[in-house]
Amino acid sequence: MSKSSEEGDRPANLSHTFKYLxxxxxxxxGIPFIFNTWIVRHLTEEDYALYAVQFHLFITCVLFLSREGFRRACMRADIYSGGSSGRGNAAKLLKVAWxxxxxxxxxxFAGCIFVLWWQELSYSSxxxxxxxxxxxxxxxxxLAEPFYILSQNLLLLKLRLVVESVATLSRxxxxxxxxxxxxxMEKAIAFALSQVAFGACVFFGYWGYFLLFHVYSSSDLFPFRKWRH
Structure with a gap:
């Protein structure tokens, strides 16, 4: 009976997941597309190339190398395996995610140094x-990546929708x-500060949810002491 009900819930779960994704x-x-039609009127070709290509490539490469392997590995974990409540498995997952x-x-740091060296830039420029x-x-x-990974394992898709939408709009x-x-203001500085606004929204969004709603205890969310055992 329970097995048939689980099978019946799968289409609903898939529909729910597809809708939020x-x-x-x-x-x-869509949000960047609309804003870019306004922003591009105030930019030169060089400024737009810096905004849409150079900085985007730098950020994408740094984040991909930093987190993609952990994302792929941790997304395959099932924190509810073995019939447990998931608390112990969540702590194990976060040990890796952190x-x-x-x-x-x-x-x-290495990426920043490489770009400055490659383009022969002065540190004061x-x-x-x-x-x-x-x-x-x-x-x-x-800083928000461990909680992002945990939220995806918990299928908190609405949280991701809200956080990423607010962060994109803020940027x-x-x-x-x-x-x-x-x-x-120098356009490069303006673009960089807008990226900080995006990162800050992602950081406060995921940290705020897990700390304020007490989904897990602090010892599970920050399992640093457990590394010693």
Whole structure:
């Protein structure tokens, strides 16, 4: 009886999952598209290439190298395996997921140094400062990565929809405000600060949910002491 009911719930679960994933992808692509039609009017070709290509490539490479392997491994874990409540398995999962942070910091720092060396930039130049600010934005996202992985294992798809939509909207609004209202600001700095706004929303969104709603205890969310045993 229970087996048949589980099989009957699968189409509903798939429909539920598809709905939220589709909405997440639509908003994460649609919001930037709308704002870019306004922003591009205030940018030169060089500025737009910096915004849409160079910084995007840098951030994508850093985040991919820092977290993709952990995401693929942790997403395959079943925290409810063995008929348990999932608390112990969640702590084990987070032990692995938190390893993205030290690795990500190393990769981010190395990536920033490489870009500055490759383009022969002075550390005091505004473009170099923008690279470091983008690196800080990457670290903000990596700080939220363990909780992102946990939320995906718990199928908290609505949380992802809200967090990513708010973060994307925040990045677009920040970019527009800085470019339109502060035309004297270096465009590279404006783009980098908008990425920090995105990373901050992701960070506060996932941390706020798991800390405020007490889905798991702090010892499970931050299982650092358990590494010693």
């Amino acid at each position: 589709l909405a997440t992808q639509f908003l994460s692509r 390893m993205t942070l030290p690795l990500g910091i190393i990769i981010t 505004q473009f170099a400062q923008a690279i470091w600010i983008n690196g800080f934005a990457c670290i903000l996202e990596l 677009c609004i920040t970019t527009y405000i800085l470019i339109v209202n502060l035309p004297g």
